[in-house]
Amino acid sequence: MTMQAASTEIASRTAAIIDEMKGIEGPLLPILHSIQDEFGYVPKDALPVIADGLNLSRAEVHGVVSFYHDFRAKPAGRHVLKLCQAEACQSMGSDAVAAKVKQLLGIDFHETTRDGSVTLEPVYCLGLCACSPSAMLNGEVIGRLDDEKIEEIVAEVRS
Amino acid sequence: MIPRIYIPADSGALALGAEKVAKAIEKELKERGVEAKIVRNGSRGAYFLEPMVEVATDKGRIAYGPVKPSDVKSLFDSGFLTGGHHKRWLGTPDKIPFLAKQTRLTFARCGINDPLSLDAYKSLGGLSGLQAAVAMAPADVVKQVTESGLRGRGGAGFPTGIKWKTVLDTASDQKYIVCNADEGDSATFADRMIMEGDPFVLIEGMAIAGIATGATKGFVYIRSEYPHAVATMNKAVAIARKAGVLGLNVLGSPNAFDMEIRVGAGAYVCGEETSLLNSLEGKRGVVRAKPPLPAIQGLFGKPTVINNVISLASVPIIMDKGATYYKDFGMGRSRGTIPIQIAGNVKHGGLFETAFGLTLGEIVDDIGGGTASGRPVKAVQVGGPLGAYFPRALFDTPFDYEEFAKRDGLIGHAGITVFDDTADMLKQARFAMEFCAIESCGKCTPCRIGSTRGVEVLDKVAAGIEAEKNLALVTDLCNTMKFGSLCALGGFTPYPVMSSITHFPEDFKPAPARVAAE
Numbered sequence: 102m103t104m105q106a107a108s109t110e111i112a113s114r115t116a117a118i119i120d121e122m123k124g125i126e127g128p129l130l131p132i133l134h135s136i137q138d139e140f141g142y143v144p145k146d147a148l149p150v151i152a153d154g155l156n157l158s159r160a161e162v163h164g165v166v167s168f169y170h171d172f173r174a175k176p177a178g179r180h181v182l183k184l185c186q187a188e189a190c191q192s193m194g195s196d197a198v199a200a201k202v203k204q205l206l207g208i209d210f211h212e213t214t215r216d217g218s219v220t221l222e223p224v225y226c227l228g229l230c231a232c233s234p235s236a237m238l239n240g241e242v243i244g245r246l247d248d249e250k251i252e253e254i255v256a257e258v259r260s
Numbered sequence: 261m262i263p264r265i266y267i268p269a270d271s272g273a274l275a276l277g278a279e280k281v282a283k284a285i286e287k288e289l290k291e292r293g294v295e296a297k298i299v300r301n302g303s304r305g306a307y308f309l310e311p312m313v314e315v316a317t318d319k320g321r322i323a324y325g326p327v328k329p330s331d332v333k334s335l336f337d338s339g340f341l342t343g344g345h346h347k348r349w350l351g352t353p354d355k356i357p358f359l360a361k362q363t364r365l366t367f368a369r370c371g372i373n374d375p376l377s378l379d380a381y382k383s384l385g386g387l388s389g390l391q392a393a394v395a396m397a398p399a400d401v402v403k404q405v406t407e408s409g410l411r412g413r414g415g416a417g418f419p420t421g422i423k424w425k426t427v428l429d430t431a432s433d434q435k436y437i438v439c440n441a442d443e444g445d446s447a448t449f450a451d452r453m454i455m456e457g458d459p460f461v462l463i464e465g466m467a468i469a470g471i472a473t474g475a476t477k478g479f480v481y482i483r484s485e486y487p488h489a490v491a492t493m494n495k496a497v498a499i500a501r502k503a504g505v506l507g508l509n510v511l512g513s514p515n516a517f518d519m520e521i522r523v524g525a526g527a528y529v530c531g532e533e534t535s536l537l538n539s540l541e542g543k544r545g546v547v548r549a550k551p552p553l554p555a556i557q558g559l560f561g562k563p564t565v566i567n568n569v570i571s572l573a574s575v576p577i578i579m580d581k582g583a584t585y586y587k588d589f590g591m592g593r594s595r596g597t598i599p600i601q602i603a604g605n606v607k608h609g610g611l612f613e614t615a616f617g618l619t620l621g622e623i624v625d626d627i628g629g630g631t632a633s634g635r636p637v638k639a640v641q642v643g644g645p646l647g648a649y650f651p652r653a654l655f656d657t658p659f660d661y662e663e664f665a666k667r668d669g670l671i672g673h674a675g676i677t678v679f680d681d682t683a684d685m686l687k688q689a690r691f692a693m694e695f696c697a698i699e700s701c702g703k704c705t706p707c708r709i710g711s712t713r714g715v716e717v718l719d720k721v722a723a724g725i726e727a728e729k730n731l732a733l734v735t736d737l738c739n740t741m742k743f744g745s746l747c748a749l750g751g752f753t754p755y756p757v758m759s760s761i762t763h764f765p766e767d768f769k770p771a772p773a774r775v776a777a778e
Contacts (some may be wrong), residue, residue, distance in 0.1 A: 124476075125520075126560070129542025134484075134523060134684050167527035168544040168701075171484050187446030188641055191691070192604035192679045193632070225528060225645075225695065228449040229275045230601065230675065231307035231609030238471075240487050244275030 114139060115147040119154035120157040129155060133172055142173035176254055178220040180258040183237040186223040189230035198234050198246050200224070205255045209219040235245040263296040263341040265588045266314040266321075268371065270303035272315035272449065276328065278311035282319040284332040285313070291770070292336060301455020304371035305611030306358045314353060317343040318704060320557055323350040338422070358608055365597045366574045367450075370457040376495055379502055381460045381676025387505065389576030394513035401472035402428055405575060407583035409595030413450075414440055414531075414568030415643065415672040416485040417594075417661045420575075423565055426555035429578075430563040436473035436561055437466050437517075438540065438566040439488070441482040442524050442531040447603040449676030451569035455482070456499060458497035458573075460505075463519070467510055467571035468579055469565050470517035476517035479559070481536050483561025484526055493521045494511040494652060528645075528699040529634050532605065532747045533566045535701055546701045547747045568673070570599060594660040602628045604641075604677035621655030626680055635680035639764065641688075643672025645695050646752035648759035649679075649688065682754045685764035690718040692756035696749060710741045714757065721768055730762060 118135045122128050132151060136143050143166055152159045168221050185200050203209055205223060213220040229235035232244030238254055267282045269272075282298065289296055303310060312325035313335075322343035324335060331348055338346040350356055366372075372614035373380035381387070393401050406421025427435055439462065443451040466478045482490050497519060500506045508516045527545045531537045534548035537559050558564025570711060574596065578586045587595045594616035599622060602609050624630070624640055631637055639649040648669035650657065657667050664671045679688075693714035700707045714737055720730045738754035745751040761768055 125559045127522075127540050127542045128537065130522065130525060133525070147516065164544050166771040167547075169527050171524075171526035188645060188675045188688070188691070189604040189675075189696075191688075192677055192683065225484060225699075226444055226446045226448075228273055228443060229270075230447045230449055230603030230677070231606075231611075232272055232275050232310075233604060235275060237485075242271045242275040242488075244272065 106255070108144075109118065111140065111144045111146040111254070112150050115150040123154060123176075129157075129162075133151035133166060133169075137172060141176045151212060178217050180219040180239055182219055182254065183222045183227070184256060185233070186226050186230070186237045187226040187230075190234040195234040198236075198251060201248070201251055204249070207256075216221065222255065225234040262563055263294075264299055265298045266318040267298050267675050268303045268311060268314070269300035269488075270310075270453060271308050271486075271543070271666045272453070273303050273310040274314070274488070276307070276310045276326065280329045281311045281313065281327050281332065284329040288332050288336050294336075294341070296341060299374050300371055302371040302375045303453060303585060304353060304359060305367065305453060306356060306608070307610040308608045309350065309356070309358075309382055312353075315717065317341075317345065317773060318345060319352075320355055321617060323353040323356065324348040325350055338378060358610065359737075360611070361627065362613050363597050363615050365577050365586065365589070366461070366570060367458070367462065367578070367599060367611065370454055374458055375457050375492060376499060378460060378505075378550050381458070381746065385580060386576070387464060387511070389579030390464045390467055390505070390511060392579045393471050394515055395512050398428055398472050398474060401468065401579065402576070404583045405578060408578040408586040409583075409590070409593070410571060410574055410578060410586065411594070411661065412568055413570035413574070413598070413673065415445075417579055417671075420571050420637045421431065423555055423567070424469065424473050426553065426757070427565050430556050432563050434477070434560075434562045435473055436559045436562055436564040437469045437473070437475045437478040437481040437519070438537065438564055439466055439569055439572055440531065440533060440566055441480050443486070443488075443569070443673065444483060444528040444531045445646070445675050447641070447646060447674050447677040448601050449603075450599040450611055450674070451602055452486050452489050454569060454573050456492050458770070459492050460500065461573045461576055462569055463496060463500050463505065465575040467506065467517045468575050469567065469572060471510065471513075471560075473563075473565055475563075475565065476514055476516045476518070477521050478517065478552045479520050480519065480538055481530070481540055483524045483530075490521060490523055497777045500568045503652055527701075528695075529701045529747075529749055532749060535747070536565065537564065544701070546703045547749075548763070549746060570673075591615075591617040591658065592660055592662055598659065598671070598674050600659065601673075601675045602678070603675060605631045605680050606678040607632050616660050618656075618659050619655060620650060620657045620659065620676075621652075623659065623676060624655065624665055628676075628678060630682040631678060633680045633682075635682065636678065637678055638681040638683050639679045639685065639688075639760075641677040641679070642675070642754060643670045643755075645692060646670070646748060646755055647672050648755040649685065649763060650759070651763040655765070667754070669763075670755065685760040686722055688716065690715060690722070691762040692716060692753050692760075696753040699719045700749060704744070704746040704750060706744035707746070707753070710737055710745075711753060712751060713737060714741075714753075715760070717725040722778045727768065734761070
């Protein structure tokens with residue numbers, strides 16, 4: 102969901118997730134993943150609830166959330182497009198792919214289009230290194246990107 | 261007999277359109293009123309032929325590839341359900357040269373059947389290793405793994421059996437098996453392929469590790485960039501549990517072993533074992549100082565075996581066929597087989613499992629078939645973002661842990677990225693530093709600060725500002741990072757940087773001279 106939920110609602114939904122998961126060993130990362138699945142990002146208002154539920158300091162929870170690239174501080178666009186920028190894709194022209202996508206969407210990496218349709222992110226390897234250059238659109242993998250595929254992707258995220 | 265059609269659901273094949281091909285085949289079957297069973301298998305790893313569709317015929321399997329959705333109608337017209345000829349006809353999969361030349365031990369079953377069919381797994385020798393292990397004393401299992409010469413396939417090359425022995429010998433109320441499936445190195449996809457294509461072999465390997473060391477709980481830490489592998493592993497664990505492969509009585513024995521799948525959160529450094537353990541515990545993925553070794557104080561402070569996916573997935577065949585069988589493959593101190601992943605700008609990209617000892621040139625030119633672009637090969641990076649760039653002059657280097665080390669390189673997780681002559685090695689060196697800066701956990705200074713300074717100094721070189729002086733500075737900085745960093749991220753980033761400077765000095769000449777030289 103892209104709308105930011107009210108803080109009391111965030112707190113209660115976060116508390117429900119924590120209740121369900123706090124019995125597992127090392128629960129913080131699975132809890133954060135569930136929270137991001139629930140809200141589309143990890144809301145600031147969820148952090149004190151997690152700290153309380155797991156008997157951690159807020160600083161510790163903040164430290165963990167901010168350490169990992171996956172956890173978002175604000176909602177992403179309706180589509181999330183990740184372009185692989187690691188070496189195998191570089192050898193097949195991922196720089197040019199990124200430049201073209203950025204130009205077509207009018208945004209840079211780590212940005213969301215103004216209409217909220219798509220967030221563009223770099224990713225360092227999708228394990229599709231024999232089908233470079235590669236990308237991931239909303240969790241679906243795409244290999245051997247060429248102009249035609251790029252245009253298809255851009256049309257899809259714009260629709 | 262109802263014909264069977266095999267269409268891979270491996271993410272590499274999906275990325276190349278396997279889902280669309282499957283839909284087209286389903287539609288065509290319906291329209292023609294033909295009955296057939298579609299099996300979604302893993303990939304055999306010949307990605308230049310994916311999506312590779314196979315049909316089971318009286319003469320055995322016949323493969324077709326790379327199949328496009330637009331080929332489907334004509335495939336049916338050519339009678340592909342009985343192996344008819346077509347422009348995509350490849351014949352018996354085992355006889356396709358790229359596959360025929362391999363020695364498949366760890367990947368013996370990968371891509372053949374439905375990865376989630378435990379019966380299919382057993383029919384091809386699955387669970388024999390675990391069956392052997394439950395009948396043995398733990399120390400004997402450890403001995404067999406040690407004698408096989410198996411070394412950590414994650415990159416460090418540490419003998420697997422020795423790690424296991426330390427955990428076995430450390431008394432504790434709780435021990436853990438942790439599988440490092442945080443396969444972040446570019447050019448590597450072996451872990452992903454086996455988790456998606458033959459997940460039970462990893463589960464079997466982990467159960468054997470548990471029995472051998474007295475650990476009753478396992479975790480597989482899979483990177484979040486691999487959603488398909490996560491889904492397959494979760495399903496496979498549930499199936500294994502139901503079938504009694506996991507649980508309180510593994511295969512009916514008194515040994516208990518169960519496991520959980522955990523998902524990373526996009527931090528490359530969590531591929532480093534101690535950082536991974538912190539991440540599993542729910543902490544920042546910061547590297548721990550060693551000692552204490554994870555084998556003595558690992559996950560939650562308990563003795564922990566932490567092994568790479570391929571190391572663990574190689575254990576079942578060692579337990580099944582014996583240490584000598586495995587050890588007889590390979591060269592020097594590098595025993596057994598290694599799944600080499602040929603990637604990047606290469607004609608025949610994919611996974612090639614073979615005994616250690618092929619030369620880099622044989623891998624790149626003969627098996628890989630040179631570049632995809634058709635231009636000359638300029639450099640190959642071996643071992644991911646922390647691996648050295650090798651020029652053609654070093655193509656006689658045999659694929660072996662020690663031989664690569666002798667030439668200031670490493671085999672790492674055995675990924676090879678091929679670059680053609682358009683590659684700019686200064687840009688690659690800068691990227692290595694930039695990547696290290698993005699992914700540094702921040703604990704030690706040489707890595708945290710050094711990588712950022714490295715980017716700045718290389719930018720000066722690129723701008724032609726006192727190039728010689730700044731290159732000397734980069735060399736000095738690399739020396740500090742190599743010997744002063746806490747883990748391989750800062751410690752090995754100098755490999756791609758220094759190898760670029762050493763082997764491709766022409767790319768580091770001041771800008772005006774570079775223009776003049778062109």
